[in-house]
Amino acid sequence: MTNVTKLTAAELSELLTDRSVSSVEVTRAHLDHIAAIDTDVHAFLHVARDAALATAARIDARRAAGDELGPLAGIPIAIKDVLATLDMPSTAGSKILEGWIPPYDATVVKRVRDAGLIPLGKTNMDEFAMGSSTEFSAYGPTHNPWDFDRIPGGSGGGSAAAVSSFQAPLALGSDTGGSIRQPAAVTGSVGVKPTYGGVSRYGSIALASSLDQVGPVTRTVLDAALLHDVIGGHDPLDSTSLTDSWPSMAAAARAGLADGALKGVRVGVIKELNGDGFQAGVSQRFTETLALLSAAGAEIVEVSAPNFEYAIAAYYLILPAEASSNLARFDSVRFGIRVNPDEGPLTSERVMAATRDAGFGPEVKRRIILGTYALSAGYYDAYYGSAQKVRTLIQRDFEAAFTKVDVLVSPSAPTTAFKFGEKMSDPMAMYLNDVTTIPANLAGVPGMSLPMGLAPEDGLPVGLQIMAPAKQDARLYQVGAAIEAMLEASWGHTLLSQAPELAPNDMFTSTEGAV
Amino acid sequence: MKKAELMDYDKALELFEPVLGFEVHVELNTKTKMFCGCANEFGQGANTNTCPTCLGLPGGLPQVNAQAIESSIRLGLALGCEIAEYSRFARKNYFYPDTAKNFQTSQYDEPIAFNGQLTIELESGRLVTVDIERAHMEDDAGKLTHVGGATGRIQGADYSLVDYNRGGVPLVEIVTQMIEGGEADSPEIGRTYVAAIREIVKALGVSNARMEEGNVRCDANVSLRPRGSNILGTRTETKNVNSLRSVEKAVRYEIQRQAALLQAGGTITQETRHWHEDTGITSAGRPKSDADDYRYFPEPDLVPVAPSREWVEELRATLPEPPAARRKRLQADWGFADLEFQDVVNSDLMDAVEATIAAGASAQAARKWWTGEVARLANVAGVSADSLVQPDQVAALIELVVAGTLTDRLARQVLEGVINGEGTPLEVVEFRGLAVVSDDGALIVAIDEALAAQPDVLAKIRDGKVQAAGAVIGAVMKAMRGQADAARVRELVLERAGSADGSAE
Amino acid sequence: MSEITAEQVAHLANLARIDLSAEEIDRLTTELGQIVDSVAKVAEVATPDVPATSHPMPLTNVFRADVVVPSLTVEQALSGAPDRDGDKFRVPAILDEE
Numbered sequence A: 001m002t003n004v005t006k007l008t009a010a011e012l013s014e015l016l017t018d019r020s021v022s023s024v025e026v027t028r029a030h031l032d033h034i035a036a037i038d039t040d041v042h043a044f045l046h047v048a049r050d051a052a053l054a055t056a057a058r059i060d061a062r063r064a065a066g067d068e069l070g071p072l073a074g075i076p077i078a079i080k081d082v083l084a085t086l087d088m089p090s091t092a093g094s095k096i097l098e099g100w101i102p103p104y105d106a107t108v109v110k111r112v113r114d115a116g117l118i119p120l121g122k123t124n125m126d127e128f129a130m131g132s133s134t135e136f137s138a139y140g141p142t143h144n145p146w147d148f149d150r151i152p153g154g155s156g157g158g159s160a161a162a163v164s165s166f167q168a169p170l171a172l173g174s175d176t177g178g179s180i181r182q183p184a185a186v187t188g189s190v191g192v193k194p195t196y197g198g199v200s201r202y203g204s205i206a207l208a209s210s211l212d213q214v215g216p217v218t219r220t221v222l223d224a225a226l227l228h229d230v231i232g233g234h235d236p237l238d239s240t241s242l243t244d245s246w247p248s249m250a251a252a253a254r255a256g257l258a259d260g261a262l263k264g265v266r267v268g269v270i271k272e273l274n275g276d277g278f279q280a281g282v283s284q285r286f287t288e289t290l291a292l293l294s295a296a297g298a299e300i301v302e303v304s305a306p307n308f309e310y311a312i313a314a315y316y317l318i319l320p321a322e323a324s325s326n327l328a329r330f331d332s333v334r335f336g337i338r339v340n341p342d343e344g345p346l347t348s349e350r351v352m353a354a355t356r357d358a359g360f361g362p363e364v365k366r367r368i369i370l371g372t373y374a375l376s377a378g379y380y381d382a383y384y385g386s387a388q389k390v391r392t393l394i395q396r397d398f399e400a401a402f403t404k405v406d407v408l409v410s411p412s413a414p415t416t417a418f419k420f421g422e423k424m425s426d427p428m429a430m431y432l433n434d435v436t437t438i439p440a441n442l443a444g445v446p447g448m449s450l451p452m453g454l455a456p457e458d459g460l461p462v463g464l465q466i467m468a469p470a471k472q473d474a475r476l477y478q479v480g481a482a483i484e485a486m487l488e489a490s491w492g493h494t495l496l497s498q499a500p501e502l503a504p505n506d507m508f509t510s511t512e513g514a515v
Numbered sequence B: 001m002k003k004a005e006l007m008d009y010d011k012a013l014e015l016f017e018p019v020l021g022f023e024v025h026v027e028l029n030t031k032t033k034m035f036c037g038c039a040n041e042f043g044q045g046a047n048t049n050t051c052p053t054c055l056g057l058p059g060g061l062p063q064v065n066a067q068a069i070e071s072s073i074r075l076g077l078a079l080g081c082e083i084a085e086y087s088r089f090a091r092k093n094y095f096y097p098d099t100a101k102n103f104q105t106s107q108y109d110e111p112i113a114f115n116g117q118l119t120i121e122l123e124s125g126r127l128v129t130v131d132i133e134r135a136h137m138e139d140d141a142g143k144l145t146h147v148g149g150a151t152g153r154i155q156g157a158d159y160s161l162v163d164y165n166r167g168g169v170p171l172v173e174i175v176t177q178m179i180e181g182g183e184a185d186s187p188e189i190g191r192t193y194v195a196a197i198r199e200i201v202k203a204l205g206v207s208n209a210r211m212e213e214g215n216v217r218c219d220a221n222v223s224l225r226p227r228g229s230n231i232l233g234t235r236t237e238t239k240n241v242n243s244l245r246s247v248e249k250a251v252r253y254e255i256q257r258q259a260a261l262l263q264a265g266g267t268i269t270q271e272t273r274h275w276h277e278d279t280g281i282t283s284a285g286r287p288k289s290d291a292d293d294y295r296y297f298p299e300p301d302l303v304p305v306a307p308s309r310e311w312v313e314e315l316r317a318t319l320p321e322p323p324a325a326r327r328k329r330l331q332a333d334w335g336f337a338d339l340e341f342q343d344v345v346n347s348d349l350m351d352a353v354e355a356t357i358a359a360g361a362s363a364q365a366a367r368k369w370w371t372g373e374v375a376r377l378a379n380v381a382g383v384s385a386d387s388l389v390q391p392d393q394v395a396a397l398i399e400l401v402v403a404g405t406l407t408d409r410l411a412r413q414v415l416e417g418v419i420n421g422e423g424t425p426l427e428v429v430e431f432r433g434l435a436v437v438s439d440d441g442a443l444i445v446a447i448d449e450a451l452a453a454q455p456d457v458l459a460k461i462r463d464g465k466v467q468a469a470g471a472v473i474g475a476v477m478k479a480m481r482g483q484a485d486a487a488r489v490r491e492l493v494l495e496r497a498g499s500a501d502g503s504a505e
Numbered sequence C: 001m002s003e004i005t006a007e008q009v010a011h012l013a014n015l016a017r018i019d020l021s022a023e024e025i026d027r028l029t030t031e032l033g034q035i036v037d038s039v040a041k042v043a044e045v046a047t048p049d050v051p052a053t054s055h056p057m058p059l060t061n062v063f064r065a066d067v068v069v070p071s072l073t074v075e076q077a078l079s080g081a082p083d084r085d086g087d088k089f090r091v092p093a094i095l096d097e098e
Ligand SMILES: [Mg+2]
Pocket: B106, B138, B173
């Protein structure tokens, strides 16, 4: 029998539908694989083995009873720990939420359950999604399946590592400044940040409300589209949720797989997101991809986005400002840990301060202090107010560019996966890593990362970022699927098939299921 | 809490000019909270009306209550405000255990309503126009209970308990401009202003307006300016003064306290102060400090509110007559003397009297019954008069009196029956057999019996001593168990005495 | 170079209710200074004629009907509480009065 963990969700869907495999078999295979390798990868913070198998059995029973099931019913999924889940702890990678089990499901989680997917567990992340390496998780870093000494990207390193190491075919992520796309890039997987408002944020533990967006993390563009169709659409519980009716993303992805799908597509190359500061192998693969696109009939147009230069500065004002307020609720009153001060009287104020000191890690404190500063009396206009104006300018850059082209492309990240500790001591160096992904969050437009090869110098995955105008997520899937097919045809294989085979860890033989 | 040194009120006003400002919080009576679908109900079990949003759980998000927006706009319009074409919610960031998100979702520089004015009339007839700076929407905090310590107060408590049922209830905060020139009337201006707000929100139906339940809460700002100076004094903000009488007292207290302190060479600290209902004093709370840097910014989880001008005009058309104008009109219509009308207004019986008159009663009778017997019974029962009996019942009662079916004394008994739930006044009359006996035949039988029993009285009447008839009338009324019209009995007694010889024997 | 001082960081930590140690304050003073220097460049292009964007998608008037939906049960509401007393959340004595 084939190793079902190597199959895509689309492939699994067919096998499940014609009942060549059962959901229990598929789910068990993934759980076993998690048990075998995740002590080394550390993609998961929690694995819900029993619940997953029970859910899978229910789906199998419904299928046997002839129930009408969605295309992803019975397929396992990993859920980023930033999402509230009724039956699993939801910590957002923070000590302050250790063991917290929410009394409700995030809307996307509910939709995933309603569609019959099988939640396997919760994936690791930088604390409160602040970071680009997962090194800021309070529960230890996730390792890049391509090289355990390297970061899997962040904040959603757990979800990206889970899918790229075949522990789950699908995962949910959240992207505030690249937290879906950059991990996808450095792990050789696919990640999509939908249009702001395209997917509900209700139940997603907020980092920066005006930037956050939940999206799919997968191994193929079609799988991402299938998952997007499940989680997307209007949610009245999120006031910023768009009421638009959306076309099927899966249908768009399939359209992209047709011959000649790239013919006449106007592809804009953003001048400001290439060249200086980009790793040689990243630039090389990007240039090669553009050449292939051109050969496939796409029209390559260079466009300028002059205000992108200010994007990181604006982002590192808006995000900390919103985060400083969003994270105020972690106060040891209604949920989460409570820590008493070492000495002195136990007052509410002092217990809150001690809890927040002990419960938040260094990056979270750094950003809360920065955000508090940016909003404080006398500084608002110069910092937060100005940053919001930059946001307008960046939106205008996108608008201008999209009058000339259908999609914009850039490398997803300036480098391949860096080594642990490389950027930990220099916050600005870490922040600069998000230069490519941040503009889409500031403007609200959708962005996708998909693999475009391995950098010759280190043999690590390089990601291509595609961006489309707001609400044109379907275009992203159509063009993305076409480029994916084009690249795989040129390589003769998928990128992830080149990833090292991971050996079962020691834990596997002794305590099955433990991670 | 020690009572501060106070200066004689008149002396304080000789030396200083009081400057006032009020922030009145009105709890809206929507079915649900401001930003979530939890019930907006008073008096439920602790933490029963909560959800991820109003508990501030990670991942909770707000959704604006349409009815709260509508009520806020109507209130803004009733206060003569302009309604913003574009208004936004903002986060007011501060840590406090009753504030689930540790920020209040409020409005900052873009309130829904602004630039209003409200003219109030003092008891002297003096009219004072209070300029309204703004009326903005926000959510209420949860409720804290302080446990341990001597007083149940926050000071000295061992710990506190939080119930978030009230957390997220919609509020409109109405902020006045500085009120100058109030002079000796300042305390009364405070009371009358809050009473006027209360009257308006009740007339609009946007709040239950029960001050005892905290539906209307007043923060009173008071500062003193030395006579002849044009520099404003430092103000204090007395928080949560929750009855009309207390607003008046608190303002007066602060004037006297600040005057004494200033006169003794002291300085006023800019601070919040607490009002103590029991002792009638204010005490120092938290001084204003750097910690008041609320770091307002536009609420990113909510989109702007941009009410169309058409909608605003539609809502304007639903406004009731302004309460002050209505009072003027009704007093004129009813022809009440000032004192009579004040009596009705102060007893909160304007609606009841109006409805009773509409049901056919005369204005004076309606007033007399409501402010008299109904109010007395309500007072005994410890409830409000208008909750005791319906206006149409009172009108029906009055009608029976006017028709002569009931005397006032009988009518009072019937009223008790109605309140007891024995039915309509007519049903009570029948059930209790209380109607006036208007059948002359029955009265004549009784009169003749009484005259026969008191021959000496009969003799006196015949001698022209008419006042002697009283004894006979009394006996007849007693025989009729009060159910006779005494005037008619008197007429008949005199008539029968004149012709009693012969026919009586 | 920005003028972030340790006192300022301590004040910010107080506003943000985080009990930072002296070392943390020192380190953050340096880091915050560097970050603020580099983000201050937003002022270069944020001219008065540019409107601010607070929300990426320009929605207005998103309202919910005033209809009650079921709340959490009391047990659910209190399930994560670090401390409780009956059906209420319990917190240490409050000194800083609002
Ligand atoms: Mg307020």
